[in-house]
Amino acid sequence: MAVSPMMQQYFTIKREYPDCILLFRLGDFYEMFYDDAVTASQALELVLTGKDCGGGERAPMCGVPYHAVESYISKLITKGYRVAVCEQLEDPSQSKGIVKRDVVRVVTPGTVTEGAFLAADKNNYICSLYYENGRYGAAYADISTGALYATDLPTEDVKSALLSSLTSYAPSEIITDGSLDEEVLAYLKDRFGTLITQVDKSEFDYDKAEKEIASLTADEDDAEHGPLCLRAVGALIAYLRRTQKDTVAYLRHIHFYSDTKYLSMDAFTKRSLELTESIANRDKRGSLLGAIDSTGSAPGARLLRKWVLNPLLDVEAISARQDAVEELKNATVVRKELYRLFRSVIDMERMTTRIIYNTAGAGDLKLLEGTLRVIPEVKAQLAQLHCGTLRALDESLETLSDVADSIGNTIMENPAGTLKDGNLIRNGANEVVDELRLMVLDGKAWLAKIEQLEKERTGIRTLKVGYNKVFGYYIEVSKSFAGSVPSNYIRRQTLANSERYVTDELKDMESRILSAKERLFALEYEIFQKLREVILQSAERIKKAAAVLAELDVYTSFATTAADLQMVRPLVDDSDGLSITEGRHIVVEKHLKKTYFVPNDCRFDGES
Structure with missing residues (x-):
């Protein structure tokens, strides 16, 4: 069955991302079709409609506005879906035939960079694990902050060491070659709701990993590290490069560390101590961190x-x-x-x-x-x-201060929320912007003047000059004054209670105003992008x-x-002894409202 050229383009792109919900950019909306539309309409509570695809077929369809897409992506990610974002790669008004489109990023729980899915006080880690000869190499990245950590886990009590590491980072997504223990997988899904992404074992190839790390031109710590965590880092970078379409510039420094740097605690101990969340409700309140x-x-x-x-x-x-x-x-x-x-x-x-x-x-x-x-x-x-x-x-x-001044000297105090509709660049930052802005403002003043002059000339007191995107600038006259309309008015649109007209003079000024406005908006966007490049440096x-x-x-x-809390500095040394005088449990004490916490002494040494 023949389908429209646009839908042919959609099918071609969708075949490359069969496991993702494809957000297909059409003008000011991202549309979803067929099974994706059915799934998304239920997950996002959207109205499911249909689109004529050619050959007499109507495809299930739903969509979201482009300016609010991040919130919808967050909702889909939270519900366990992967999302492929397909953008228009050229200006539809300048293109001939079908607008070029392609996927610019794939969003998964571990590759979210903004939106409600990200908690402000928590990192959002994606993890890569490589297992060989009884030992794991692990890499953790938070692409929303650019953090990248890697380590080879201890060889003793391997599973306990792995669970301890995973508990510290609480990854929202894990990349593995399929060798992860089923018990570990069950723990991750139950404890953190982690998405498991399986890739081919070849992704962990050592030579390939070295090339991936070298291509990143990242700085490395001087800390010693083995080959396993390098394999894990390489596979992680390769995955991020695929999903983010080569945009991995946020990862610049690999922090290698060993298990000897931090106090070793197994997953059960971390949970029992309620370090970051309480056992009762798995919330920060009631934990040491909360206190x-x-x-x-x-x-x-x-x-x-x-x-x-x-x-x-x-x-x-x-x-x-x-x-x-x-x-x-x-x-x-x-x-x-x-x-x-x-x-x-x-x-x-x-x-x-x-x-x-x-x-x-x-x-x-x-x-x-x-x-x-x-x-x-x-x-x-x-x-x-x-x-x-x-x-x-x-x-x-x-x-x-140089970066702050670059922004302050370029962007106006209260800029527009969108980037392509002007009102971004401050007055005095660019001479051409100032000139074009003056032309637009003068044009609006001229229109107000025209309205007043036409009211006086025609005697039509309800006459007004207006604008919409479909018909441009127009003169609107209520039907009760239809007999007073001058002969040089050209009818453009009939409404229920009025008629809309244009004149040659109005059309000429419209052309001048819109041309100046388009040039102004384009220039402001160009200046904004140049400023962005300056900041990126x-x-x-x-x-x-x-x-x-x-x-x-x-x-x-x-x-x-x-x-x-009137706390004192403890003396910390390498001895085995512990001596606490009038110690208080600050988590318990914080939740006691009307009861006094009785301080306690505690002393023991390596023999007691």
Whole structure:
């Protein structure tokens, strides 16, 4: 049965993504057809309609507006579906025949970069696991922040080590060659709702992995690492490259680590200690994290969660953190000012990824500018502190004033929400923009003047000049004044109670105004994209600043909690002894409303 050329194009693209719901861009909507439409209409509660596909067939169809697509994608991902986003690759008004279209990204639970699926205080990890000779290599990436970690898990008690690692990262998606233990799979699906993505074993080839890592031009830690985690990293990068259509620029640094850096706790212990969620309702409230989290920013909240799940073993590193917390606890004014500043900081890690993906709008860039303007204020507070840990943060924190100025000198204070309808670039940023904008404004003033002149000339007091996208500019006259219409008015449209006309003068001005407006909008979009490229050149600097601010936010949070709960600094050493005087359980204490928590002493050594 013959189908329309557009549907032929749809079928060609759909065959490449049979396991995905295909969002097919048609004008201002993303449409879904056939089984995808039936599935999506139920999942998203959309009205199911039909489309004539040629040959007498009508395909089930439903759609969502392009400006709200991310929220719909999030809903589909939350319900366990994969989504392929097919875009128009050329301007429909300039193309001849069928508009070129292709899939620009595939969205899965592990490859979401924005939307309701992402929790602000949690990383969204995708994991790659490789198993060989009784040992696992693991790689974890959060593409919404650009984080990439890799490790070879211990050879002793392999399954326990694997479950412990997976519990720390709670991946929303795992890439495997099919060798994962069924018990592990069941645990992941039940505990985290993890999507399992099986790929061919050849994806974990060592030589292929080396090429993938080299092509990423990523920096590597100096930490020792074995071949298994390299295979896992290679397969992960290859998968992200396929789903994100080669857009993997957000992954720049591979953090290799060993199991000797952090305190080893099995999955059962982490759950029983209620470190990040309570056993009763699997919620942050009632957990250790819930009791101590006073962070003001999303990156700070995510880093605090990571630290809680991965306690340090190195005494010197622990002491360095304690130095920062102690000084901030004692510096009350500085601590409170830093907390205030962090509450105004946006999520620069995820914002940078959105800029890379070209999904950030002009308003987003203004938010980024606002955060960058906060950095000098943060540094002013840090300048008053003296411990080595905080001094190092101050020295590594760039003000990024050049990036902030680039945005501030280009984007207007309250830019439009869309990118191709103008009102993006501030007055004075570009001479041509200013000239075109003046032409458009003068044209509108001229139209208002024409309306008044025509009312006076014709005596039609209800006459008005209007505009719509179908008929352009028009003169509307109510039918009660039909006899007063001048002979030079050309009828354009008949309505129930009025007639719409044009004149040669009106058509000429319409052409001039619309031409200026189109050129203005196109130029503003072009300038915005150039600004985006300028910002991307500083992407690593922005991410580094975000990491410094997140670490300082966590220290400030610890200090705030310590001050509020009257906590003291413990002495940490390498001995086997433990001595606690008047110790309190802060999680229990926090939930006691009218009852006093009785402090307890606890002492034991390696023999008791």
